[in-house]
Amino acid sequence: MATKLHLLSARKVETAAPGFHSDGGNLYLRVRDSHSRAWVFRYKAAGKVREIGLGPTHTRSLAEARLVAESMRKAVAAGGDPADVIRVQPEPEEQTQTFEQCALEMIESKRSGWKNAKHTQQWANTLRDYAFPIFGKKRPADVTLADLKAVLLPIWATKTETAQRVRGRIESVLDYAAVHGLCDGTRNPARWKGTLDKVLPAPRKVTAREHHAAAEYADVPRIMAALADKAHVSAMNLRFTILTGARSGEARGAKPKRSTS
Known part of the structure; x- marks a missing residue:
């Protein structure tokens, strides 16, 4: 029977309890009691189980770990030492994910908690329409206040409610990226208090009031x-x-x- 692969999800990687969790194909997620999370390649050699660490999850993503594990399986099948794969392969940079990739990953991780499918779609649509064209291809660490102004200034006075939602969603994505070590969580340029409230007028001051019709x-x-x-x-x-x-x-x-x- 063929070995099943890709058993883990991004959400599972984040929330799995302490212990070993198989992704299939010799790749395991090891979660310690301290909740540190790391990848492990396990295989048998001379009748003994051996382990090779592939680094923590915040340094090597699930997709990257799968690629390394695939190369190591091929090395084992060819009679070689799988450790040679990890020795010669350069460590991936911690900040290779783009803002767009982080946003889509965050939305996917929260999808099961959002019971309303329309709400999930609204998240994706607003970021796609307003944020991604401006800085979607940037790393989260490279997103600046100027980027936020480029997104929000054109719509702040005319589409105030939408602009507030866009701002809040960008802030959430950057917070998500910070938790995963992809940017500095203490300097979120999308934060309202202390950052954007210094350069944008309060929403209540620019929102046009529409009164209900009244009799003379x-x-x-x-x-x-x-x-x-x-x-x-x-x-x-x-x-x-x-x-x-x-x-x-x-x-x-x-x-x-x-x-x-």
Whole structure:
């Protein structure tokens, strides 16, 4: 029977409990009690199980570990020493992932916790439409305040609600990247307090207010007289609302007080 491969997911790599977790094909994730996470290549030689460490998960991604493990399996099959693969292969740089890759990885890791599929799609769409064209190919560590201004300034006053969501989602992606050692978490250029609040006006000051339509003051007596001629509950409810200034939801949901005597 062929050995099953790619048993782990990115989410599993992040959340697996202490112990050994197989990805198939001799590749294992080892999680210690301290919750440090590292890759291990396990194989048999001369009847004994041997292990070769492939580095921590924050240095070598799941995809990279799989590629190394594949080369090591080929070395074993050819009668060679799999350790030679890791000796000659240069260590991957810690910050090779782009902002776009981090964003998509973060969305995928949270997908199971987002019960609304539309919400997941909105995350992907807003980042695709606004952030990725400006700095999607940059490393998270290279994203600057100037990049954020390039994304937000054109829409801050005209699409304020959308702009706030874009800002918050960029902040979340950069925080996610920081947790994985891809940028400095203490200097997130998408953070509002202490950063963007110094260069952008408060949302409430630029959001256009849209008031509900209202009757002219001079027309109120005529409206009240017309309502007085109607006996149904909705008409009486509207009269009550006009006379008291109560919120419409409170007026519609009001219930008679029960006597305690």
